[in-house]
Amino acid sequence: MSNSEVNISRRSFVEKSATAAAALSIAPGVFLHTVAEAKPAEQAVTSAVRWGMLIDTTKCASGCTACVSACNTENGIASHNRPRTDQQWIRKVTLRDKQTKHEISLPMMCQHCESPPCVDVCPTGASFKRKDGIVLVDRHICIGCRYCMMACPYKARSFAHETVDNTVDYVPRGKGTVESCTLCVHRVDEGGTPACVEACAEAEHGAMIFGDIKNPESEISRQLVEHGGKQIRADLGLNTGVRYRGI
Amino acid sequence: MKKIHLEQIEGKSTGYLGLIALLGMFVLGAIGSMLYMEHEGHWVSGMDNQIVWGLPHVFAVFLIVAASGALNVASISSVFQKKIYKPLAPLSTLVALALLTGGLMVLVLDLGRPDRLIVAMTYYNFKSIFAWNMILYNGFFVIVGIYAWFMLDRTMKKYSRYAGIAAFVWRLALTTGTGSIFGFIVARSGYDMAMMAPMFVIMSFSFGLAFFILVLLASYNGTGRPLGDAVVNRLRSLLGTFVFATLYFVIVYHLSNLYATEHHGYETFILLGESGGETYSNIFWIGQIFLGSLLPIAMIYAPGVKNCRKTLAAACLLVVLGGLASMYTIIIAGQAYPMEMFPGMEVVSTTFFDGATTQYSASFPELLLGLGGVAMTLIMIALGIKVLGFLPATLEDSIADPHHKAE
Ligand code: SF4
Ligand code: SF4
Numbered sequence: 001m002s003n004s005e006v007n008i009s010r011r012s013f014v015e016k017s018a019t020a021a022a023a024l025s026i027a028p029g030v031f032l033h034t035v036a037e038a039k040p041a042e043q044a045v046t047s048a049v050r051w052g053m054l055i056d057t058t059k060c061a062s063g064c065t066a067c068v069s070a071c072n073t074e075n076g077i078a079s080h081n082r083p084r085t086d087q088q089w090i091r092k093v094t095l096r097d098k099q100t101k102h103e104i105s106l107p108m109m110c111q112h113c114e115s116p117p118c119v120d121v122c123p124t125g126a127s128f129k130r131k132d133g134i135v136l137v138d139r140h141i142c143i144g145c146r147y148c149m150m151a152c153p154y155k156a157r158s159f160a161h162e163t164v165d166n167t168v169d170y171v172p173r174g175k176g177t178v179e180s181c182t183l184c185v186h187r188v189d190e191g192g193t194p195a196c197v198e199a200c201a202e203a204e205h206g207a208m209i210f211g212d213i214k215n216p217e218s219e220i221s222r223q224l225v226e227h228g229g230k231q232i233r234a235d236l237g238l239n240t241g242v243r244y245r246g247i
Numbered sequence: 248m249k250k251i252h253l254e255q256i257e258g259k260s261t262g263y264l265g266l267i268a269l270l271g272m273f274v275l276g277a278i279g280s281m282l283y284m285e286h287e288g289h290w291v292s293g294m295d296n297q298i299v300w301g302l303p304h305v306f307a308v309f310l311i312v313a314a315s316g317a318l319n320v321a322s323i324s325s326v327f328q329k330k331i332y333k334p335l336a337p338l339s340t341l342v343a344l345a346l347l348t349g350g351l352m353v354l355v356l357d358l359g360r361p362d363r364l365i366v367a368m369t370y371y372n373f374k375s376i377f378a379w380n381m382i383l384y385n386g387f388f389v390i391v392g393i394y395a396w397f398m399l400d401r402t403m404k405k406y407s408r409y410a411g412i413a414a415f416v417w418r419l420a421l422t423t424g425t426g427s428i429f430g431f432i433v434a435r436s437g438y439d440m441a442m443m444a445p446m447f448v449i450m451s452f453s454f455g456l457a458f459f460i461l462v463l464l465a466s467y468n469g470t471g472r473p474l475g476d477a478v479v480n481r482l483r484s485l486l487g488t489f490v491f492a493t494l495y496f497v498i499v500y501h502l503s504n505l506y507a508t509e510h511h512g513y514e515t516f517i518l519l520g521e522s523g524g525e526t527y528s529n530i531f532w533i534g535q536i537f538l539g540s541l542l543p544i545a546m547i548y549a550p551g552v553k554n555c556r557k558t559l560a561a562a563c564l565l566v567v568l569g570g571l572a573s574m575y576t577i578i579i580a581g582q583a584y585p586m587e588m589f590p591g592m593e594v595v596s597t598t599f600f601d602g603a604t605t606q607y608s609a610s611f612p613e614l615l616l617g618l619g620g621v622a623m624t625l626i627m628i629a630l631g632i633k634v635l636g637f638l639p640a641t642l643e644d645s646i647a648d649p650h651h652k653a654e
Contacts, residue, residue, distance in 0.1 A: 068598075083598065084295035094595040103595060121431065123377035124370040143367050144359015146299040147377050153434030155586060155599060158296050159359060162288030175288050176359030232588060236433060247589070 050114075050133040050241060051183055052213040053197070054220050054229050055106060057246035059207035060200075062094050062105035067208065070199030071109075074184060076168040085161035089181045090196055095247075104246060107196065107208070110135060110156040110181035111232065112241035118148035118157065127178075133241050134183045142177040149178060153233050156180050183210075183241075213241070251334040251646065253399070253636035256470050258629075263469070267629055270622040277619020280612035281356040289359065293610045297600055298582050302609035303357035305574045306617030309454065310350030310624060311384070311425055312447055313570065315418040316455015316489075318343040318391065320482075322418070325394075325411025331481055331648055334639040335463070336411075340395040341631045342459050343418075347387055349624030353616055376427045383421045390417050399635060422451045429577060436513035437581030442500050449496050450573060453489035457543075457566035460486060462628055464560050466638060475644030476554050483559055487547040490566055494540040497573075509587075516584050516604075517576060523604035527580035530572050539569010579607050 071077065071090045079086045090109040096102070112135050118127045119135065126142035129135045137148075137157075149157045157180040164173045170186040173179055184194035197208040211220035223229070229243030256263075284292055294301040320339035324332035332339075355361050371378045394414045397407035426447030432438045460482050467474040501518065504510040515521040520528030546552065546562040583605045594602035632638045639647075 080290070082290055084297070084600075085290040086296075088296075088599050091597060091599045091601075093597045093599075093601055095589050095592040096595050098591055098593055108599075108601075117433065119372075120374050121377060122372055123375045123381065124366055125372035126370075141363070141366050141370050142360070143363045145367075145377065146359070147375075147428075149296070149299040150582070151432050151434070153586065154588065155296075155601065159289065159299060161290035161295070176285065178359070233434070 067196035258633035273622030314346035345627035353620035477648035534572025
């Protein structure tokens, strides 16, 4: 089961590294050869890395929606002017502390949980977690039952309530299935950064850091060691890949 | 006890054919609704990204839960060896299978991709309680089907008790599984209780029996076959017990929720209608508690109406409506109540309704889809009793009641 899930993920998102990884499991000898033609080995989907994000709410500007716009453009998400049913992969939320009246602003999206309830409940296995911690929906086997939406504690998922137009080819989407933030897996697999993180930096807020939280040398790990990073609803024990400062 | 004679109904009267035609129209209506919602997308329904399971799920879960309960009569006769229920056991299996079919039909037609039913049948995530439920539902068809066959087939009759026991165990698992669908949702205040599964079991007893009694009364009435008070009054008092037990369980459920601080918000929402929960609270008090529990209990136990079939039928109908109201409060109100994501904080602005109560109103296609499931159930029963001898030719007191004495 888990093997085939992983294979599906690779096929949909990183065709080339799939070949590499398959070669690895079948014949190690062929592996090096394939990699030489395709991409560096460290980019294969492996549990040696865990992709995560650290969001500094003290730097996140209230009213700024650069991350949201960037996500929509990158993933071809268009509004039908029906807020109740429009898909939203990332949203901006402003919160006020009930006691101190201190206000903070933060982006909410799929938290890429280590123990994702959405994956646990999905009847078909369409919701799955890659070895590198990215939680995705395989839209070819999603039956649109919406149980994952019932189970996600962060309201991170949207159901495609109407025909999805202007899709981009690296993000398969479709009416009647569920979708959520992919951590821009198509960029990450090419060694890039999620669109929201890039946009936040371009807007000169730099409130979002992306990286491998398993690598102690990475910027995100150093920041986490130094300043910490809280999980939203830590009580659920999901060990989220997206962490926040200042909440 | 005299020999019970099971016999098909003729099924040629205008009334019968008219009934089938009417029910057929409702099923077509459901299919039409499905096509409409699939073609346009679910935005035309009352559902959205906050209320992801709407009225169709209310009907579907009700029917599935009732399916298990409708098997009670058969279970009591075979597992607990109560003779008076024996002649009704085959009908009980038929009603159970028909209810499950109706419920699953609604569930499947409400999927975002009903065309991928085959995917649902071939890809299983064994960690998912939902996937286990699919196995439980399929198994229910097989086991209850075999049970019905053993009862109706003279040569296999001797094994029917064992099949009955298997069916009994399986149906308990099925309702537990259905209840667990909600029990496993840890993040929503209305749900995370180990009590969800047992509550579904006890609810199934009363919803299923009420539905069964309605079918029994209607089919004997429609065919003009004799139905004595002995059987009917037995069922009446059994229903009274079940409705009472369900009410008791619901009270315990909410009281114990009041003990847990993290559930206080949800309880004031559903019990007092706070934080925008007025509609849901009304459905709870008026639908589930008053119309669905207290009134039927009064109608069942009131001294003057003991042998009154109409009162019993009305009470059963109320239990069914109350059952739908119960599912509505569990499924819809449970989602409408905002998820607590940031304790100690209030939401100043959001584009995704964080911290806000959702007001759901079902659309017409959703209602049609749900009613289509009920119609599907009734068609199966009507056809079943025509094709096979599920219905005893007579249930006169002198025949049905082993201890009958002429009054
Ligand atoms: S945030 Fe929600 S959708 Fe994302 S992994 Fe966790 S449970 Fe799944
Ligand atoms: S909607 Fe799709 S991804 Fe979500 S639980 Fe159902 S099948 Fe899985």
